[in-house]
Amino acid sequence: xxxxxxxxxxxxxxxxxxxxxxxxxxxxxxxxxxxxxxxxxxxxxxxxxxxxxxxxxxxxxxxxxxxxxxxxxxxxxxxxxxxxxxxxxxxxxxxxxxxxxxxxxxxxxxxxxxxxxxxxxxxxxxxxxxxxxxxxxxxxxxxxxxxxxxxxxxxxxxxxxxxxxxxxxxxxxxxxxxxxxxxxxxxxxxxxxxxxxxxxxxxxxxxxxxxxxxxxxxxxxxxxxxxxxxxxxxxxxxxxxxxxxxxxxxxxxxxxxxxxxxxxxxxxxxxxxxxxxxxxxxxxxxxxxxxxxxxxxxxxxxxxxxxxxxxxxxxxxxxxxxxxxxxxxxxxx
Amino acid sequence: xxxxxxxxxxxxxxxxxxxxxxxxxxxxxxxxxxxxxxxxxxxxxxxxxxxxxxxxxxxxxxxxxxxxxxxxxxxxxxxxxxxxxxxxxxxxxxxxxxxxxxxxxxxxxxxxxxxxxxxxxxxxxxxxxxxxxxxxxxxxxxxxxxxxxxxxxxxxxxxxxxxxxxxxxxxxxxxxxxxxxxxxxxxxxxxxxxxxxxxxxxxxxxxxxxxxxxxxxxxxxxxxxxxxxxxxxxxxxxxxxxxxxxxxxxxxxxxxxxxxxxxxxxxxxxxxxxxxxxxxxxxxxxxxxxxxxxxxxxxxxxxxxxxxxxxxxxxxxxxxxxxxxxxxxxxxx
Numbered sequence: 001x002x003x004x005x006x007x008x009x010x011x012x013x014x015x016x017x018x019x020x021x022x023x024x025x026x027x028x029x030x031x032x033x034x035x036x037x038x039x040x041x042x043x044x045x046x047x048x049x050x051x052x053x054x055x056x057x058x059x060x061x062x063x064x065x066x067x068x069x070x071x072x073x074x075x076x077x078x079x080x081x082x083x084x085x086x087x088x089x090x091x092x093x094x095x096x097x098x099x100x101x102x103x104x105x106x107x108x109x110x111x112x113x114x115x116x117x118x119x120x121x122x123x124x125x126x127x128x129x130x131x132x133x134x135x136x137x138x139x140x141x142x143x144x145x146x147x148x149x150x151x152x153x154x155x156x157x158x159x160x161x162x163x164x165x166x167x168x169x170x171x172x173x174x175x176x177x178x179x180x181x182x183x184x185x186x187x188x189x190x191x192x193x194x195x196x197x198x199x200x201x202x203x204x205x206x207x208x209x210x211x212x213x214x215x216x217x218x219x220x221x222x223x224x225x226x227x228x229x230x231x232x233x234x235x236x237x238x239x240x241x242x243x244x245x246x247x248x249x250x251x252x253x254x255x256x257x258x259x260x261x262x263x264x265x266x267x268x269x270x271x272x273x274x275x276x277x278x279x280x281x282x283x284x285x286x287x288x289x290x291x292x293x294x295x296x297x298x299x300x301x302x303x304x305x306x307x308x309x310x311x312x313x314x315x316x317x318x319x320x321x322x323x324x325x326x327x328x329x330x331x332x333x
Numbered sequence: 334x335x336x337x338x339x340x341x342x343x344x345x346x347x348x349x350x351x352x353x354x355x356x357x358x359x360x361x362x363x364x365x366x367x368x369x370x371x372x373x374x375x376x377x378x379x380x381x382x383x384x385x386x387x388x389x390x391x392x393x394x395x396x397x398x399x400x401x402x403x404x405x406x407x408x409x410x411x412x413x414x415x416x417x418x419x420x421x422x423x424x425x426x427x428x429x430x431x432x433x434x435x436x437x438x439x440x441x442x443x444x445x446x447x448x449x450x451x452x453x454x455x456x457x458x459x460x461x462x463x464x465x466x467x468x469x470x471x472x473x474x475x476x477x478x479x480x481x482x483x484x485x486x487x488x489x490x491x492x493x494x495x496x497x498x499x500x501x502x503x504x505x506x507x508x509x510x511x512x513x514x515x516x517x518x519x520x521x522x523x524x525x526x527x528x529x530x531x532x533x534x535x536x537x538x539x540x541x542x543x544x545x546x547x548x549x550x551x552x553x554x555x556x557x558x559x560x561x562x563x564x565x566x567x568x569x570x571x572x573x574x575x576x577x578x579x580x581x582x583x584x585x586x587x588x589x590x591x592x593x594x595x596x597x598x599x600x601x602x603x604x605x606x607x608x609x610x611x612x613x614x615x616x617x618x619x620x621x622x623x624x625x626x627x628x629x630x631x632x633x634x635x636x637x638x639x640x641x642x643x644x645x646x647x648x649x650x651x652x653x654x655x656x657x658x659x660x661x662x663x664x665x666x
Contacts, residue, residue, distance in 0.1 A: 038492075095451055121455075123424075137527065138469055
């Protein structure tokens with residue numbers, strides 16, 4: 001997913017407001033990543049869970065439940081569930097992408113091996129289902145198991161859509177909903193459900209998470225072409241080298257002349273990449289204003305996220321969630 | 334898991350008795366392995382699901398429910414759940430073991446790639462949780478999510494226990510419970526639970542599945558050293574080449590003299606294997622009667638499986654389950 005979570009202040013303020021709850025979630029995460037028999041499991045998990053992540057997704061679950069005045073503790077279980085699903089997908093993604101770096105550190109598949117990443121990911125998936133089952137709430141189990149299926153489907157779709165210049169913006173949106181937005185929207189939706197929200201409120205928090213996740217991923221894809229390595233925790237051009245068709249490239253391909261089309265066919269479809277190709281790709285993106293157009297899309301999704309909140313009670317958390325939507329896109333503003 | 338499922342007649346007779354139910358399960362499996370967006374998913378899944386498997390695990394679920402007179406349809410959902418969990422673990426196992434053959438055919442990771450196997454496996458895990466959620470029965474969700482965690486934990490444990498001559502029979506049993514018996518016992522236990530069984534009956538069917546799974550895996554591990562390639566659907570000596578410490582080797586190591594210990598250290602711990610080493614391993618196993626001792630253990634687990642059935646109503650299905658326990662070990666009798 002390659003998502004940069006050093007989003008600025010609203011997330012920190014949410015963290016402060018939700019600190020006692022997040023502490024409970026962190027305790028759950030630490031307890032449930034243990035394994036009596038296989039010490040490799042907490043080693044690998046801790047490498048990811050305790051390093052650099054801002055816990056954005058579990059925070060969304062806590063925030064959604066709190067926004068609606070939930071006074072129980074089941075949102076802790078759900079927040080830990082969401083973080084475990086996220087961590088499992090990161091482990092498997094890094095195997096699939098053969099990544100060597102995440103959040104500026106070596107990946108688990110590099111430090112241990114692909115086997116450990118696959119199996120520890122499976123363990124965390126199973127743990128996540130145990131956690132959600134403990135809520136005894138069938139609706140949240142439905143939402144989270146559906147999200148898990150959509151995530152895996154999105155990843156498989158990306159496997160085949162990557163390297164195919166016919167991939168258009170609607171396929172891109174499907175991939176992004178799968179790889180990123182499905183877990184964001186599930187995170188906020190289950191927070192609402194566990195709080196006993198009305199159907200309109202559940203829908204609003206689903207829409208917020210969905211739009212926020214899409215904005216978030218578009219920004220990430222933009223930064224892959226325009227960010228500094230220290231900001232994005234990986235190198236510029238990784239998506240290009242991995243021949244992923246992300247939004248900026250899709251927009252440029254749609255406007256390509258014959259020479260540019262030949263360039264994309266050679267570098268993305270055939271994977272024949274040479275020195276200077278990344279610079280040429282950047283020049284083509286610039287010529288068509290592809291980065292700016294993608295940024296406009298991200299801003300529009302952030303606006304949709306903010307607007308979805310109109311359905312919900314006005315309070316401090318709602319305010320922070322609205323600011324969070326703006327901050328997610330501020331990284332490319 | 335490398336399990337050979339060409340178990341003889343009792344399974345065929347169970348199949349006949351449960352044919353209409355199994356047809357419903359097969360329909361569910363076919364429907365739920367579809368993906369609207371990613372055709373790669375049903376391709377990869379069908380390669381495994383529709384090829385050669387005897388559907389032993391889902392059959393156990395159907396049999397357990399029927400044995401207790403269950404008249405509903407939720408056991409279909411659970412049987413499909415169990416088959417999806419099994420298929421997902423096979424896909425991931427073949428990636429982890431870098432296997433090239435399963436059931437006498439090329440593996441999915443060879444025909445497609447590791448990426449597809451990892452992600453399609455994840456999709457099937459998610460699908461399995463969707464299916465079990467549809468029963469609305471929290472207890473079966475608990476059992477099956479626990480089993481999934483135990484399976485993954487067993488696989489990780491095997492990663493580290495493999496290549497370590499200190500692995501003893503109790504660690505072996507833990508690995509086997511994880512990689513094989515956990516799903517057998519979950520399959521029979523959820524069949525009992527969904528049928529509204531008494532706690533003693535639930536326990537009996539759990540014990541039956543547990544003992545059957547252990548017997549099954551010991552037999553599989555024996556055949557890896559003593560079976561013909563056409564019987565086991567893979568080559569003799571795969572476990573030796575993969576440096577797995579299975580029961581026959583553990584028994585031989587426990588009785589090794591200094592020269593033999595050096596041999597096991599070189600071949601299993603260091604992985605320095607040469608021409609003729611497999612033959613020498615077989616000679617050492619034979620010298621210590623390690624195959625015979627492992628076979629005696631398998632027979633004893635089959636007996637425990639049969640005895641567990643004493644708690645249950647006497648009927649045709651109970652009779653066939655008892656015969657199944659004998660047939661599982663008959664492959665090495």
